[in-house]
Amino acid sequence: MLQSQLFTKTSKENPKDEVSLNAQLLIRAGFVDKEMAGVYSYLPLGLRVLNKIKNIIRAEMNAIGGQEILMPALHPKENYEKTGRWNTIDVLFKIDGAEGKKYALGSTHEEIVTPLVKKFANSYKDLPVAVYQIQDKFRNEPRAKSGLLRGREFSMKDLYSFHKTEADLDDYYEKSKIAYFNVYRRCGLGELTHVVFASGGVFSKYSHEFQTITAYGEDTVYLCQKCGVGINKEIISEQKTCPECGGKDFTEEKAIEVGNIFKLKTKFSDSFDYKFVDENGKKQPVLMGCYGIGPSRVLGTVVEVSHDDCGIIWPEEIAPFQVHLISLGDDVKIEAEKIYQQLIKKGVEVLWDDRDLQAGAKFADSDLIGIPKRIVISKKTLADNSVEVKMRNNDQTELVAINKL
Amino acid sequence: MLQSQLFTKTSKENPKDEVSLNAQLLIRAGFVDKEMAGVYSYLPLGLRVLNKIKNIIRAEMNAIGGQEILMPALHPKENYEKTGRWNTIDVLFKIDGAEGKKYALGSTHEEIVTPLVKKFANSYKDLPVAVYQIQDKFRNEPRAKSGLLRGREFSMKDLYSFHKTEADLDDYYEKSKIAYFNVYRRCGLGELTHVVFASGGVFSKYSHEFQTITAYGEDTVYLCQKCGVGINKEIISEQKTCPECGGKDFTEEKAIEVGNIFKLKTKFSDSFDYKFVDENGKKQPVLMGCYGIGPSRVLGTVVEVSHDDCGIIWPEEIAPFQVHLISLGDDVKIEAEKIYQQLIKKGVEVLWDDRDLQAGAKFADSDLIGIPKRIVISKKTLADNSVEVKMRNNDQTELVAINKL
Numbered sequence: 001m002l003q004s005q006l007f008t009k010t011s012k013e014n015p016k017d018e019v020s021l022n023a024q025l026l027i028r029a030g031f032v033d034k035e036m037a038g039v040y041s042y043l044p045l046g047l048r049v050l051n052k053i054k055n056i057i058r059a060e061m062n063a064i065g066g067q068e069i070l071m072p073a074l075h076p077k078e079n080y081e082k083t084g085r086w087n088t089i090d091v092l093f094k095i096d097g098a099e100g101k102k103y104a105l106g107s108t109h110e111e112i113v114t115p116l117v118k119k120f121a122n123s124y125k126d127l128p129v130a131v132y133q134i135q136d137k138f139r140n141e142p143r144a145k146s147g148l149l150r151g152r153e154f155s156m157k158d159l160y161s162f163h164k165t166e167a168d169l170d171d172y173y174e175k176s177k178i179a180y181f182n183v184y185r186r187c188g189l190g191e192l193t194h195v196v197f198a199s200g201g202v203f204s205k206y207s208h209e210f211q212t213i214t215a216y217g218e219d220t221v222y223l224c225q226k227c228g229v230g231i232n233k234e235i236i237s238e239q240k241t242c243p244e245c246g247g248k249d250f251t252e253e254k255a256i257e258v259g260n261i262f263k264l265k266t267k268f269s270d271s272f273d274y275k276f277v278d279e280n281g282k283k284q285p286v287l288m289g290c291y292g293i294g295p296s297r298v299l300g301t302v303v304e305v306s307h308d309d310c311g312i313i314w315p316e317e318i319a320p321f322q323v324h325l326i327s328l329g330d331d332v333k334i335e336a337e338k339i340y341q342q343l344i345k346k347g348v349e350v351l352w353d354d355r356d357l358q359a360g361a362k363f364a365d366s367d368l369i370g371i372p373k374r375i376v377i378s379k380k381t382l383a384d385n386s387v388e389v390k391m392r393n394n395d396q397t398e399l400v401a402i403n404k405l
Numbered sequence: 406m407l408q409s410q411l412f413t414k415t416s417k418e419n420p421k422d423e424v425s426l427n428a429q430l431l432i433r434a435g436f437v438d439k440e441m442a443g444v445y446s447y448l449p450l451g452l453r454v455l456n457k458i459k460n461i462i463r464a465e466m467n468a469i470g471g472q473e474i475l476m477p478a479l480h481p482k483e484n485y486e487k488t489g490r491w492n493t494i495d496v497l498f499k500i501d502g503a504e505g506k507k508y509a510l511g512s513t514h515e516e517i518v519t520p521l522v523k524k525f526a527n528s529y530k531d532l533p534v535a536v537y538q539i540q541d542k543f544r545n546e547p548r549a550k551s552g553l554l555r556g557r558e559f560s561m562k563d564l565y566s567f568h569k570t571e572a573d574l575d576d577y578y579e580k581s582k583i584a585y586f587n588v589y590r591r592c593g594l595g596e597l598t599h600v601v602f603a604s605g606g607v608f609s610k611y612s613h614e615f616q617t618i619t620a621y622g623e624d625t626v627y628l629c630q631k632c633g634v635g636i637n638k639e640i641i642s643e644q645k646t647c648p649e650c651g652g653k654d655f656t657e658e659k660a661i662e663v664g665n666i667f668k669l670k671t672k673f674s675d676s677f678d679y680k681f682v683d684e685n686g687k688k689q690p691v692l693m694g695c696y697g698i699g700p701s702r703v704l705g706t707v708v709e710v711s712h713d714d715c716g717i718i719w720p721e722e723i724a725p726f727q728v729h730l731i732s733l734g735d736d737v738k739i740e741a742e743k744i745y746q747q748l749i750k751k752g753v754e755v756l757w758d759d760r761d762l763q764a765g766a767k768f769a770d771s772d773l774i775g776i777p778k779r780i781v782i783s784k785k786t787l788a789d790n791s792v793e794v795k796m797r798n799n800d801q802t803e804l805v806a807i808n809k810l
Contacts (some may be wrong), residue, residue: 007522042475069447074558093500099547120435153477
């Protein structure tokens with residue numbers, strides 16, 4: 001893409017009404033625009049990153065047998081009356097519709113997915129089933145000051161699994177952990193992210209969170225020094241040993257929750273009287289699990305943990321472009337165009353800064369936007385039939401012959 | 406994909422609460438599930454079709470310089486106070502949020518996109534700009550009985566263009582018509598879809614609708630017998646000649662509106678005091694156009710115009726799969742698997758009906774689901790080293806040697 005065609009611009013000033021670092025950098029670099037607290041628009045650069053994160057999640061959910069669907073945001077009140085959650089989900093947006101109808105805006109989708117899957121999977125032959133969607137969720141948050149980390153409207157991947165037996169649910173639950181770590185690794189969060197024991201509610205002893213360690217996290221977690229697994233505040237106040245290995249030494253860390261998984265068991269299948277007919281013709285309760293990752297929250301978290309004073313440092317696989325080509329001066333435009341076309345032909349995603357600006361301004365924009373590889377072509381490099389190559393996460397520059405690019 | 410793995414099932418019964426043909430067929434074939442009137446979930450087959458339609462639209466919008474963004478569904482009341490539309494959009498869902506905040510759910514996005522683009526494009530050098538999104542919209546419809554044709558929640562592609570001069574807006578507007586017809590052609594609606602003159606409101610004489618002719622359409626249009634262009638009810642009551650060619654003979658037809666384009670001119674830029682600085686340093690009003698196509702409505706329209714008594718007939722480019730491979734009996738499963746793998750290797754999208762069902766049930770499902778090409782392998786065809794090939798829109802079957810597939 002030609003940077004001269006991009007309608008967004010970078011800004012040197014931090015937005016006045018943002019206290020979170022992720023939103024400050026993303027707004028300054030032109031990735032998102034703030035509509036109001038907790039509600040953002042994704043601009044061309046930001047949408048590219050968001051879609052890459054969604055596609056990574058999609059691939060990993062497909063790999064564990066997830067079937068993608070798309071459920072609505074508008075939910076009928078009746079479904080919440082069956083689960084008793086109309087008044088207990090404190091962040092539920094409620095709407096009065098035409099003809100006395102009452103709706104909720106989905107903050108989660110158990111009330112929709114359970115009766116949906118019940119329509120199709122009623123025999124032991126039909127189970128297990130795993131369905132997921134990537135869709136926008138809504139939460140009536142009283143405070144929303146963490147940029148993309150706590151939105152009133154935010155993207156979510158929610159997968160729901162349906163099983164005949166607890167052993168099968170347990171097995172799928174463990175598989176999902178591996179899939180989740182694949183997602184975090186591919187998004188550049190692998191090393192900083194830990195599985196953390198959390199409360200399991202009425203039906204299960206534990207649920208699990210995925211927490212990315214960073215000094216600016218909203219959550220506090222306790223990492224076992226023996227096995228690296230974490231436990232959250234609620235758990236550590238109840239027990240002093242690691243549920244994974246029995247270890248007794250913990251370090252306290254700040255972290256951002258980038259996912260959670262939960263064994264719902266029969267909590268929602270009971271509400272919707274969802275049973276299956278087993279091999280002996282007997283009705284048995286269906287067991288459920290739910291598994292969430294927020295793509296927009298992952299995006300914000302990456303910015304929190306991967307930046308420097310000059311801007312964002314995108315991990316390779318989710319960067320808006322792989323290469324930032326910068327041409328300095330009109331003299332090198334023809335040669336720059338050739339390199340641009342050659343890289344595109346090879347399938348490389350390139351943002352070409354073809355604007356009439358000084359080198360300093362272009363370099364500052366490039367650092368702020370944070371594309372992994374910068375390629376500079378100037379009169380000077382061209383004299384050597386070369387370009388200057390620099391990685392965003394490294395200060396070293398290297399002259400590379402154009403024919404070896 | 407293996408049909409045995411698909412969690413949805415077809416149904417012989419029409420859903421009791423659906424009067425619209427598109428929803429009846431799509432629900433019976435397992436493409437969508439009805440959550441409530443005007444609100445549907447997209448199941449794996451339906452989501453594949455919806456995404457193909459969205460990707461066609463995306464490609465055609467990119468081709469006319471559209472830059473994709475993603476705006477929120479949650480809008481602040483303040484923006485509607487500037488345009489005066491808080492109380493004039495009769496289908497606007499309104500929400501009371503935390504701390505006395507009031508929101509609308511977006512039924513259109515002029516209130517969001519105008520101040521957004523204003524932040525970036527302020528000089529004559531920055532214009533024209535065209536941005537679009539593909540996103541879910543909400544309308545508090547009192548009646549929603551037309552399946553996917555009139556939703557309370559529905560997908561929409563909305564593009565907004567910003568110009569320095571009326572000539573430039575006019576030029577882009579004409580370009581958009583060509584792009585729209587590319588979309589309809591690729592979705593199989595090209596021959597039935599006409600551009601139709603409609604009222605232009607205060608700022609323009611005309612706007613334009615794209616109307617697909619079908620006996621079950623909600624709209625009435627009048628097609629000029631001379632040039633094929635249509636005019637809608639409002640226009641024909643005001644004038645008796647074709648605005649395009651002056652023709653005087655019209656045929657009355659029923660139609661479904663599958664898109665509309667509108668010259669907004671300064672209607673919204675005035676509300677948000679959005680001006681640009683021209684070549685002489687003088688502030689000038691920005692001129693806007695808006696351009697809408699609903700992917701979910703296009704999907705419903707295709708079903709309305711392309712089906713028979715047995716089910717849906719998908720046009721090639723938006724079919725959920727290109728080939729429906731049907732294996733009859735366990736004896737041919739190994740050979741069927743080979744064909745399945747070979748087709749996938751060649752990049753063909755295949756749904757393989759590997760279920761243990763009778764031929765009749767499989768053929769009925771295949772007709773209902775409507776994949777363009779059916780390939781049947783049975784003991785009988787295998788004796789000839791062949792498969793039976795049949796197109797969904799044609800009754801003829803043909804024996805084709807497996808090595809010539």
